[in-house]
Amino acid sequence: MNILIVGSGGREHAFAWKIVQSPLCQKLFVAPGNAGTAQLATNLSIGVNDFEAIAAAVLENSISLVIVGPEEPLVRGIRDYFESREDLKKVLVLGPDSKGAQLEGSKDFSKNFMAKNQIPTAASRTFVKETLEEGLQYIAEQQFPLVLKADGLAAGKGVIIAANAEEAQSTLREMLVDAKFGDASHKVVIEEYLHGIELSVFVLTDGEHYHILPEAKDYKRIGEGDTGPNTGGMGAVSPVPFYDDAFQKKVEERIVRPTMNGLKAEGIRYVGFIFIGLMNVKGDPYVIEYNCRMGDPETEVVLPRIDSDLLVILKAAAEGKLKYVNFAVSNKTALTTVVVAGGYPGDYGKGDVIQVPEKQNYTTIFHAGTKHSEAGEVVTNGGRVLAVTALGTSITEARQRSQTAAAAVQYEGKYFRRDIGLDLL
Ligand code: AMP
Numbered sequence: 001m002n003i004l005i006v007g008s009g010g011r012e013h014a015f016a017w018k019i020v021q022s023p024l025c026q027k028l029f030v031a032p033g034n035a036g037t038a039q040l041a042t043n044l045s046i047g048v049n050d051f052e053a054i055a056a057a058v059l060e061n062s063i064s065l066v067i068v069g070p071e072e073p074l075v076r077g078i079r080d081y082f083e084s085r086e087d088l089k090k091v092l093v094l095g096p097d098s099k100g101a102q103l104e105g106s107k108d109f110s111k112n113f114m115a116k117n118q119i120p121t122a123a124s125r126t127f128v129k130e131t132l133e134e135g136l137q138y139i140a141e142q143q144f145p146l147v148l149k150a151d152g153l154a155a156g157k158g159v160i161i162a163a164n165a166e167e168a169q170s171t172l173r174e175m176l177v178d179a180k181f182g183d184a185s186h187k188v189v190i191e192e193y194l195h196g197i198e199l200s201v202f203v204l205t206d207g208e209h210y211h212i213l214p215e216a217k218d219y220k221r222i223g224e225g226d227t228g229p230n231t232g233g234m235g236a237v238s239p240v241p242f243y244d245d246a247f248q249k250k251v252e253e254r255i256v257r258p259t260m261n262g263l264k265a266e267g268i269r270y271v272g273f274i275f276i277g278l279m280n281v282k283g284d285p286y287v288i289e290y291n292c293r294m295g296d297p298e299t300e301v302v303l304p305r306i307d308s309d310l311l312v313i314l315k316a317a318a319e320g321k322l323k324y325v326n327f328a329v330s331n332k333t334a335l336t337t338v339v340v341a342g343g344y345p346g347d348y349g350k351g352d353v354i355q356v357p358e359k360q361n362y363t364t365i366f367h368a369g370t371k372h373s374e375a376g377e378v379v380t381n382g383g384r385v386l387a388v389t390a391l392g393t394s395i396t397e398a399r400q401r402s403q404t405a406a407a408a409v410q411y412e413g414k415y416f417r418r419d420i421g422l423d424l425l
Pocket residue numbers: 122147149156159191192193194195198220277288289
């Protein structure tokens with residue numbers, strides 16, 4: 001079958017890398033892709049939100065499965081668009097419709113959803129411009145730190161952790177009155193700060209059945225020791241040692257099953273990935289957020305641990321036949337180190353020539369923000385440039401391999417964290 005992956009990050013390169021290993025895969029396309037996906041697939045120069053151009057490419061290239069990587073096209077309704085067109089109805093799409101994608105697209109929706117379904121999460125209230133005064137008063141009565149979240153998609157920047165009431169109140173004003181995050185902050189969720197360790201759990205569902213994929217821990221801050229501003233993710237590890245049988249059971253019983261049942265109760269046939277961001281609070285899981293897609297860089301450690309034919313699994317999920325497939329998961333540890341552009345997550349340059357090291361055993365270099373220059377060189381084209389994944393029999397071994405390869409990458413202003421996985425040892 002011919003397949004299209006929508007997106008251009010390390011996540012999409014990892015999907016492409018795994019999918020081309022399947023005998024089922026005939027032609028693979030990525031829109032728009034990066035310099036890494038270009039080595040495995042045909043990149044199509046189409047933006048992820050240009051549904052008409054995506055549809056035209058699907059018809060022209062006889063594509064029968066579309067895998068949607070990032071959240072934005074899902075929240076904007078790429079699945080709904082395909083379902084609405086008679087000539088595209090037979091094309092399988094892996095990713096929820098816009099209603100399902102509200103789990104990520106609206107924090108207010110997801111908080112209400114969790115409340116309705118008794119899914120453990122931080123206590124919260126939602127405010128709009130008209131209820132600003134109430135919001136300011138509410139803040140005055142809270143404990144700190146306090147978390148303020150823009151309701152809509154804000155490219156990972158919409159969460160502010162305020163240290164005291166003054167900061168929380170001025171943030172609330174900026175979000176609601178000055179539209180700090182544009183339309184995304186016309187509603188603001190204010191929630192209690194949870195103390196604990198984070199981890200991410202991924203569920204693949206065909207709308208009826210589900211399968212829980214390997215978990216991962218992400219390193220969100222730019223600086224070593226989890227310091228400095230938040231990023232899209234600076235590294236990831238899978239498996240996570242504290243995700244033991246007892247914790248897994250709590251996650252499935254208290255969170256995954258009620259989420260599936262809740263979606264059905266809303267009349268949502270959710271086809272795709274649900275990424276559940278969790279906080280382990282003294283051994284009990286709480287949901288920090290839902291995402292309607294796989295994580296990046298988590299995908300770069302989750303997929304290398306799946307030994308089964310991923311394309312068979314993804315096709316089955318898109319067809320509603322997930323219960324018929326087998327999942328074999330490797331007990332190896334996967335660790336990825338993200339190599340970023342100097343200045344990221346603030347302003348950074350693009351177009352620097354990258355020297356990617358030679359392929360080493362147990363190591364795979366996934367491209368994120370890269371492209372081919374007109375001269376044919378691989379150059380930087382984003383904040384997160386490469387995700388260097390290694391497998392090992394322990395965190396220590398995987399970490400050493402990943403770090404060695406990350407150190408061998410060369411370009412102007414390169415930076416990476418040297419402490420990925422260290423906290424888990
Ligand atoms: P989100 O975009 O919801 O994932 O939030 C970004 C990051 O903010 C999370 O990965 C957490 O590190 C942090 N965060 C969000 N909500 C909370 C919370 N209620 N308590 C503590 N940290 C939080």
